[in-house]
Amino acid sequence: MLKKLWLSYHQWYIKYSGFSNQSEKDTLSFFRDKLFVSILILTLALGYFSYFPSTGMAILLGKWSVVYINTLAVLVVTILFFNKQMTLKTKKIVFSVNFFVLSFVLVIDLGLNGNGTLLLFLLSILMTLYSGTKAGVISVLVTTVFYIIIICVYYFEWVDLRFFEESSFEVVLIVFINNVLFSLLTVFSVSFLIDQLHNALLKESQLQEELLEKHKNVIKAKERAEQSDKLKSAFLANMSHEIRTPMYGILGCAELLKSYNLEDEDYKEYVSVIECNGKELLDIITDILSISKIETGLMNITKTEFNINESIDDVYKMFLEDAETKNIHFTLNNFIYKRDFIVNSDQNKFTEILRHLIKNAIKYTSEGDSITLSCSLDGSNTSQLRFHVSDTGIGIPADKVKTIFNSFYQVDVANRSTLNGSGVGLSISKAYVKMLGGDLELESIEGEGASFWFSIDIDLQND
Template structure:
């Protein structure tokens, strides 16, 4: 089946190029599609005519029907002339094609009567003319057939000419057959015309929708480009501002460190200096987070791997947040399942530290007196993965916020004024870092029951 399809496509394409039809500008109207259909009908009719010519002529010779031999030969020669003529227009070809088949049909009816295929050919010709012509042409072909049938009946009635098939069928039978043929032909022509009209309207509607979609697609592309440009400008602005703010912050923190050496006996003075230093460090962390998320969004963030002791990082982060947890009367514990033989790992230590800091900070932020935080860590040697779990019994996250919790600058509980601090980008950075290290972050949470962040990162040998 595929071979026949390929042969037909190649055959049709060759003829379209042969007559130069492919060089015409395509028109989105019905006449263009009718012309394409006529080309297919012409080349298919010629192929079938040549295929059936020899057996048809052979049978006619055996039956001593030499008139049929002449008719078939003339009809095939006309088809060949239409097929290979490059200069003739398609409209002229359509007219000659129709007249040729009309004359062949009339002659076959006169020669063979109702037992031949002349009546079937007339019926099919009306349908073909409707397809490659128009509704008007189809109806006209039915009228031509009706006139021919009428003339045959008049000749039969008046005995002007004696045809062989007059002896086989009485005039009443011919009248009924001819009327039925005309009615069925007209019904078919009108049905085909209605169908073509519907298809044409559907094609026009489809073209309109395609044009609308193309226009909308162009607008979407423009909007996307503007959004990307705006996002790049935003990231560039944040990066530049982070650098500009970070530079004087180092100066402030340096001066605060220097001021500590003065008035060491003055507790109030030292408290003020500590406030400056603490606030400065917090602001510096926020600036660093903004710079990091900008680098992540612009693709400038890189991974720097090295060998290090993972327990040292875990203990350092734990000791960093333990005082704050104790101050809030939150139980903070570690379940360490990493053996001493596996403590040396190869990955990005800075990013792992940042991940743990952000996730534990988030747990401490959204827990209160009486809650608990559990940090678990292990190594899966078979999968070559370092696994962590940070589970808390805090306020939890609403189900409708789960999908947006990792969006930059988003804070899950804007109603919790006591917990509302920070930049809202810690989780975004953590998720991005975990994925950069070949891992995955999974969030499980239930409102008023707590949250569990568990993740893994890939370990290189």
């Protein structure tokens, strides 16, 4: 409750005085001014709170000088508080002089039994805080001069002061000397602490500026890298398209050449080599074009109605001959309950997913190994189809499982020369699976094989 009242009171005065609009000040000066404003606000509130009981007690005791000086001090603080025209520097001077006068009167009138000496001690600390070391030392010097005058008056009996009768000369002298020494010690201690805090703030500010500059450089580097990556992807996409066009012409001519010199076996073999390598190169170019579109966000989904079982059979037959050539057991386990199972999805992307996974499995298996393609409705979600491609090939090392889906990445194996391909098949497959509403997952044990499975969303078009 008190905290909320203080914050609202403080914020109101900051707006009223216009202090928040000040500028062109170094950090330490700004915080000294801010501290003085807070001291002024608190002094007014506590001053009025303590004025009435202290003044009433002074009246009862007949201490009219205390009544007058208390009233004058409170009026001065009030004027400083509400005056908008006076600068903060002037307010600090008037505030300090006001409390010097109050302290002097209290010391003269009440002696060591009053709080005048305590006010002088506190005033030296406050002046050090809101005006600096020089002001603090000046406050101690002013206090010292005042004490010297009091000692001289006491010693030479120039004026008969009441508190001289209550304390001996030695006691007054010791108290005044101790007050001056402790005030001076406190001023230098507070000044040292403020300087250390100021240096720490400057260092922190410098570090923040350096950190901000480094952050800006990182952002610029990131933007340059992203721009470079986009340019690379755009270049690959453009070049892949430009290369793929003449490749169709080469493959078309190879198809025509197959009808000539049917009796020449060498001729037929050369044409076959041209055709096989041309198709392989076309697949690589197509994959690079696809990954470029994926990375640049240009790949779209085109949904159509198609028979999912026919697409599965087409992919299976496409790779069955390759598997038999390597003497690999390739098995299809289709558990989709209806033969004419019509779905609404992107047929080309679905086919590409299976094609890349099966092609990858054949690549990393050898004679006597097996590959299994399983298809079924997801038991927990009938609007999804689940597919599983497993093999008993070389498997994937545990430290490569997380990076296997990175673009242009291939598992390191001893006989690397037997491998081919662009290394983007799994990246494309994973991206396509996400586009179709699922996620591609992997389990593998090195030397025992690998298993990939994924689910895709389907819009059923069946009765």
